Amino acid sequence: MARAGIAATPAGRPVLSLDLWWIPRGMVLGLIAFVIFGPLANLVLWTVAERWYFPHALPLDYGFSYWGRVFAARGNAMDSLANSLIVAGLTVVVALALAIPAGYALARLRLPFRAAILIAFLIPQAFPNLTVYVNVARLFYQLGLNGTIPGVVLVHVTHGLVYAVWIATAAFSAIDAELEEAARSIGAGALRAFLDVTLPLAAPGLLASAIFVFLESLDEFTGSYFVGAPDVNMLPLLLYTAGAGGNYQVASITALLLLIPSIGFMLVVERFLKSDVLSKVGR
Incomplete structure (x- = not known):
């Protein structure tokens, strides 16, 4: 000043x-x-x-003529948007279904090699995506998963699981274990104490975890290309095709469609993911 x-x-x-x-x-x-x-x-x-x-x-x-072309009946934008939202939603469901029990176990139980388990979830991020997805596409083709939404969801889950598990572990670690013990002392079972006490307290962190996974899935290109294309159209694939063809208007409109939920959801993450949860990440 x-x-x-x-x-x-x-x-x-x-x-x-x-x-x-x-x-x-x-x-x-x-x-x-x-x-x-x-x-x-x-x-x-x-x-x-x-x-x-x-x-x-x-x-x-x-x-706004290019907006009309993008959302025209013959355009692929609506199908790509629908596929992207469906895949991202299913990815969140599968990732959280795996991350909630895994995060709770890593936060509450004295597991051997706990740090190694957490690091293991980083392995999909440690290797070049291109070489990994080429081999995944070959394997999925043999299993009949190539060019299908379940196949794309499985690929997205492998990338989103690191966010889901690490943030879920931090969310459960930030909750005092004595609260569960108090519920157990007045007659609640282990499952009841988890559902009524621990899970509601961890909900903000789990919501942030779900948002991270959703955004990761929404923006994933390499896995969507090698496993889903050309049968499963996604917004990142439409963006790549338009940009490579020099159609910058369509590419920019598609990029804006991807940008709006990213900004909105990150504002939600900033609201719900508190410092006490962030301090527990990786611990």
Whole structure:
């Protein structure tokens, strides 16, 4: 912030002084804002650009005709959007069904090699996706899962499980075990204590876990391409096809469809994923 003050000269006359450090600070903040919001502004412009080519800095014509083409009956956008939402929803269900018991066991039980188990969920992220999915596609083709929604869901679960298990473990670790013991002491069984006490308290963390898995599935391209294409159309595949074909309007509209839920859900995560849960991640 700029600092202004009144200083006295040797003659005793007051002189206004001004701290000019706000100039470089403002320039740095402006540069950061441009780096973050510049590409987003360019994306939004492309969604309404009818004609835009070099050397013009702004579109020559604006309109929504490309929105009509994207959502036309013959377009693939609605099918791709529906498939993406279905796959992401099923991925969340499967991932949480595995992550809730796994996270509870890792948080409450004294398991041997607990740290190694947690690290094992990172293995799918440790190898290049391309080589892994080529072999997965070959295996799924033999099993009849290639080009099917269940096959795509299985691939997405392997990537989303690391978020689901790690955050679920942190959520359960942040809950005092004495609360369960108190419920057990007044006659509640183990399952009843878990359902009535532990699970509701862990719900915000589990909700954040579900959102992370949903967003990971919604944006997953490599697995969707090698396992699902061309039978299962997804929004990332439509984005890639439009961008590779030079149709930047369609690609930008598709990217905006992917961006809106990401921003909205991340705001929800920021609200529900508290610092006490984050401090338990990986512990």
